[in-house]
Amino acid sequence: MKKFPLFAAAALFLSATVPAVPAVAQSETFEAYLDEVAAKARAEGVSDATVRAIFSGMTPNNRVIELDQGNVSSGGNVNPDTGFAWMSSFINRHNTQSRIDGGVRTMRRVASLANEAEQQYGVPAEIIVAIWGHETAYGAMKGSFDLPRSLATLAWEGRRRDLFERELIDVLKIADSGIARSTLVGSWAGAFGNPQFLPSVYLRLAVDGDGDGVRDIWNSDADTLHSIANYFRDSGWRTGQPWGVRAYVPNSVDRDTIVNDVVSPVCPRVHERHSKWMTVREWRELGVEPRGNIGDDVMASLFEPDGPAYPGYLLTQNYRVILEYNCSNYYAMSVGLLADEIAR
Numbered sequence: 150m151k152k153f154p155l156f157a158a159a160a161l162f163l164s165a166t167v168p169a170v171p172a173v174a175q176s177e178t179f180e181a182y183l184d185e186v187a188a189k190a191r192a193e194g195v196s197d198a199t200v201r202a203i204f205s206g207m208t209p210n211n212r213v214i215e216l217d218q219g220n221v222s223s224g225g226n227v228n229p230d231t232g233f234a235w236m237s238s239f240i241n242r243h244n245t246q247s248r249i250d251g252g253v254r255t256m257r258r259v260a261s262l263a264n265e266a267e268q269q270y271g272v273p274a275e276i277i278v279a280i281w282g283h284e285t286a287y288g289a290m291k292g293s294f295d296l297p298r299s300l301a302t303l304a305w306e307g308r309r310r311d312l313f314e315r316e317l318i319d320v321l322k323i324a325d326s327g328i329a330r331s332t333l334v335g336s337w338a339g340a341f342g343n344p345q346f347l348p349s350v351y352l353r354l355a356v357d358g359d360g361d362g363v364r365d366i367w368n369s370d371a372d373t374l375h376s377i378a379n380y381f382r383d384s385g386w387r388t389g390q391p392w393g394v395r396a397y398v399p400n401s402v403d404r405d406t407i408v409n410d411v412v413s414p415v416c417p418r419v420h421e422r423h424s425k426w427m428t429v430r431e432w433r434e435l436g437v438e439p440r441g442n443i444g445d446d447v448m449a450s451l452f453e454p455d456g457p458a459y460p461g462y463l464l465t466q467n468y469r470v471i472l473e474y475n476c477s478n479y480y481a482m483s484v485g486l487l488a489d490e491i492a493r
Contacts, residue, residue, distance in 0.1 A: 179208065179301075179302075179305050182301075183301060186301070186304070186317055189314075190318045190322075194325075195318070195321045195325045199321060199325040202324075203321060207298055209302040210299055212337070213298075213302045213303060213337045214302060216337045217306060217337075230458075236455050236482060237455055237460075239482075239483065243479075243483045244486055248282055248286070249491065252279060253490075255278055255281070256275065256278050259278070262358070263277055265371075265374075266377075267378070269375070269378070270381065271382060271388035272381040274374075275489070276485075277374050278491055279485075280344060280377050280474060281343055281374075283483065283487065284340075284345040287343075288373075291345075292334060292336040294334060294336060295333070296320050296333040296335050296339060296341055296348070297317065297320050297333060300316050300348075301317055303338070303339065304317050316349055319349045319352055320333060320348040322348070322352060323348055323351060323352065341366075342367045342373070344366055346366060346380075354376060354380050354383055355372070355376045355379075356372060356375035357375075358371030358372045358374060358376070385466065385470055386467055387465070387467055390443070390444075390447055390466065391443055392464070392465060392468045392471060393452075393463055393468050394439045394440060394442070394443050395441060395461070396432070396438060396439050396451070396462055397437065397440060398451065398457065398461040399436040399437070407425055407427075407435075408424065408425065409450070410425070415476065416472065419472060419476055423450040423452050423464060424450050425450065426449065426450050427448070427449065428446055428448055428449070429444065429446070429463065430445040433445070443463065443465070447465055449463040452464050454482065462482075471485060
């Protein structure tokens, strides 16, 4: 099954320019489109009662359209050496002392649950908590948009109909399972709960961590931690490897010889900034020295986000797993570095 990146914090990284008006609104009314979706949802087993309850009186949310059509970048001044916004500036804005302290407090509060999830899924507790911190400030900011209305608006708008129509039908399935409509609130882009899952991700990967029969990623610490860990395990997290480590990179390294010529089928603009993959032992032979605990046989890619004169990192496969959550180097680096701070 095709997986889509989560949309929590996605507004920070969306950059496509889109038309100034809804793509389909001129030829198809919102009501007519909802009728089409209702038929598809019923065909997939959603009860007529749920469809009627959710869609009755629904109107498009113009604020959601404005946000989706916004031309938003990662922010900050562009680094002339890389052509991208400064990573160091982004990290300083997002990994604040307040967020770090919040992560430390949260880790202490949920230590037994987080360690239980780590043992079961093989994902470090600090990574799980760091995701929670970045997505919703440890549950403090989960969003207030009505999910069915937001998803219906985004699907009707048409720019990414294939994605959002699927999510709309899946949120109907969640409502049909007994989750109250009042609970179905979240980000404008359709993500919800502590980990900001999309509906399709919730249906596939959310976990009842406390055994009460409900996959409550809104209120349950156990369900939140287990669900995030399950997502990471499903995405290929390799137990025992770090996400990456800081590395000393001497000027003698010829960057032209370590360029990665492989084009990634997913988020190529993100992956093109990383070098080719070599073992840590091979990096050491070039003079690149890891500043953290990482095995010599681990495959790693060199990433110098702000250029050769600034900190470099050896990234592992687990960094790519973080990218599965949100396909942005800014996001993945900030999560990894926040996790390191929480674990200190």
